[in-house]
Amino acid sequence: MVVCTQTHRQQAVDLALRVADEMDVNIGHEVGYSIPLETCCSSDTVLRYCTDDMLLREMMSDPFLEQYGAIVIDQAQERTVSTDILLGLLKGILLQRPELRVVVITVRPMTDKLLGHFGRIPLISLEASHPAEVVHSNSDNKEYFYLALRLVLEIHQAKEDGDVVVFFASAKEVDCAQSILERERTRLGADLGEMVPLVLNPGQVGLLPFMTNQQGFKKPRRVFISTQQGEDMWCAIESINFVIDAGVQKKMVYNPRIRANSEVVRPISQCQADIRKRLSGPTGKCFCLYPEESELPAENPPQILESNITPTVLFLKRMEIAGLGQCEFIDQPDPEGLMQALEELDYLAALDDDGNLSEIGIIMSEIPLDPQMAKALLASCEFDCASEMLTIAAMLSAPSCFLKPSTGLTLEAVRCHRKFQHPEGDHFTLINIYNSFKQNQRDQHVSTEKWCETYFLDHSALKTAEAIRSELTDTLNRIELPISDPSFGTKTNTLNIKQALMAGFFMQIARDVDGSGNYFILTHKHMAQVHPLSIYGAQSQKLGLPEWVVFHEYTLSENNYIRTVSEMSPQVFIQMAPVYFFYNLPPSESKDILQGVLDPDTSRKHKDEKQKAAPISGDANSGCGATPQTYDRCVIQ
Incomplete structure (x- = not known):
């Protein structure tokens, strides 16, 4: 079989349709395509178009891509993370499979880099048409x-x-x-x-x-x-x-x-x-x-130098297990970013003491989510809230479901969105929206398109979330993880969801330091505001601002915003965060508060020592070096 990768999913579909038409065959037979959430192929397929990330996922079960006799990497000049990883791994695969044919389509000056990367290889140059x-x-x-x-x-x-x-x-x-x-x-x-x-x-x-x-x-x-x-x-x-x-x-x-x-x-x-x-x-x-x-x-800067490469490192660790050696990148990832990725995977218990994938890490690599969300989804299976966490993961992986209203309808949109708001936070609000969407599908009082239009929601985004949730459910069933029955709305379920969220997102906790919405992020001591679309941004006067929150995303822009925010208690953080992560947090008043929750007696003792000898009190690890050894690295482990 021949496979041709594209960086955009729609381009893969369009090319497959065009080639099938020119070959006068039915799509899905001799010519097919495979994109996230959609596959149109059969046992007869000999030419397949797919996105570069889909081919990478295939390598988890077929690391040497043995079902292919030829691989075409298109649009290499866009330098996506997936394309760069493919080019790096293919160099090693070619040593094992010299009969494999690889064609890379790109533009200058990327051709010069590829010649240096692969060595003595044929170069076919096509003269471009004269520009306008x-x-x-x-x-x-x-x-x-x-x-x-x-x-x-x-x-x-x-x-x-x-x-x-x-x-x-x-x-x-x-x-x-x-x-x-x-x-x-x-x-x-x-x-x-x-x-x-x-x-x-x-x-x-x-x-x-x-x-x-x-x-x-x-x-x-x-x-x-x-x-x-x-x-x-x-x-x-x-x-x-x-x-x-x-x-x-x-x-x-x-x-x-x-x-x-x-x-x-x-x-x-x-x-x-x-x-x-x-x-x-x-x-x-x-x-x-x-x-x-x-x-x-x-040329375009490689995305691997400007992106969070934690998912990339998790994938490459999985490839090492499969027998592939080190990935020879065209441009090496930033060492600081690489160390941060390894540290994050260690905190998530995805690595063992030797730096290889743990059992949890192997399962996480099977789930097509970023590592933090994958860990939260795994934890939800232990806390009997997998159904709700599947919804949260799907809604956060899909495009935003909130439509931007035209001028003059902003207040009407806010009023409609307010009907779905949940007092516990934005993660719970997303569950409300998805459940209401599915309920309307079942009742069929009005079409789902009309229902979404009425409530200023994006129908295509919700359909995408529905497809992602179905795929994630199939993944959990395939690896035989339990999916509990829905129980959204009960106090026990609410606590379980928060514990599962904190199992993956303990590195994204913040505290309101003055009661006015100025949130202090504990991991790097930056200040941020809640995004206006959050229930705490739009409804702060009604709901009140929680002191402690967990957030999904933090972006540095004109306004430093944390997005998708839910209330979280210090007790849940202390319960779910690895203790060796807690002691690596930089010193702050917020950390002292958490220290008091973890060990009130030790906290008072340290407070007295600080007053007596401030110069020697800065090293948290020296004062509490023996304490972490009495805790498991991670509750779920």
């Missing part, structure tokens, strides 16, 4: 947003044929641009024809609506508004005649020291710029809203 006419800005225009919108309107008013693609820096800019263009299109004269702005992500290219005028007049001009990455996928749209490129992008970069993503603004790479210039073909125009002499980085 390129117009650069005379200055580094910081007002690129409004300049891009003016260009769109000028192109439309000039009545030139062809669709337009506009690349902005962020999703927020994309939404704002669509809103402005929707407003402006109503002011355009009928003689100019219709202009339709469309917000699209790279993975949605295959879903583009084919729009024609009902009366048979001129087809409306489509203005595609998108963000960075996936530029080569737009080549499928032959009607594009104009490209407007802002030349900058906003990316989330992971900081291992504080276990958080931060938003950074940076120029696009020269590789991205070259692809964008060729999208409109030799007869079109590309407007680059930056000077021609601007120094752009040569």
Whole structure:
């Protein structure tokens, strides 16, 4: 069999459909595809398209990919974590399977790196078509947003044929641009024809609506508004005649020291710029809203250098068990990020004393979730709340279910969302939403689409959560873990959910230090606010702010927010967190409070010692070195 990887799931589906059509075969037979939550293949399949992460999951059961005679890695220049791992592991697989054929499709300068990585290998170069006419800005225009919108309107008013693609820096800019263009299109004269702005992500290219005028007049001009990455996928749209490129992008970069993503603004790479210039073909125009002499980085930065690699390390540990040696990365991960990942897996009891995967780590690697959520799901099987934790994991893995209302309907959306709010926190609110969605499916009073529209919820996100939950349930059944009957709403169940959450997310606990919503994060001593969409953000006056919380995500941006927040007691933290993690927390007033909960007598003794001899009281490990040995490393272990 031949397999071809893609970085976007929709691209894998589109290519499979296109090739099946050209080969005049039925999809799912000789040609098929495999993407997260959906597989369309059979025993007859000889050519399969899949996402790069799906091929990695296959390697857990077939580490040397023995069912394949040829592997095609497409879009290698995007440097996703999964693609880089595949390229690293394939180098070792080729030593074991010299008959295997590997084809890597990319653009320069990535070709030079691949030649250095794999050694003496054939290189086939395809000459690119001549780019369109390129117009650069005379200055580094910081007002690129409004300049891009003016260009769109000028192109439309000039009545030139062809669709337009506009690349902005962020999703927020994309939404704002669509809103402005929707407003402006109503002011355009009928003689100019219709202009339709469309917000699209790279993975949605295959879903583009084919729009024609009902009366048979001129087809409306489509203005595609998108963000960075996936530029080569737009080549499928032959009607594009104009490209407007802002030349900058906003990316989330992971900081291992504080276990958080931060938003950074940076120029696009020269590789991205070259692809964008060729999208409109030799007869079109590309407007680059930056000077021609601007120094752009040569290639996209590898995501493995900017992401949380804890899931990657867990996977590679699993591959070592399967017989594969060390992964030879094209770009080595950051040592600090690697150490943080190993430390986190150790805290989660996924590693044994020799640094290999423990039994818990092996089970965690089977579950297609990040390690913290996988550990929480495992713990829920012990605390008889697996049904509820499956829902939480699915809702947090799917896109946000909350729709952003149009102007004027914000208060109505808040009122509707308030009906689902649970006083214990956002994790419990997500269960309420999912259960209500499923109840409506069973009752069938109205269609699920209409129900979601009424309550300002995203129907596709909830359907995705439903599919993820089904997949996770199948995984737990396959590895023979017990799934308890639902008992959501009881006091016992509420406590059990909190214990299971804390088993995985004890590294994400915060305390309100002044009663006004200023939360102190214990692991790195940063201050943060609760996100406005949280029940504690919108309803703080009604519910009151809890002193201690567990959160799912912390992001450094314009406002430092913790998201998906639920109330948590210090007692549950002390019960579920490994003691050797607790003693590694940096000193703080909040840690002293927890120390008092753990051992009141020792806490008073240390307090007296601090007053008598402050200089020698800073080393928590020296004062309590014998204490951790009396505790298990982790309750579930």
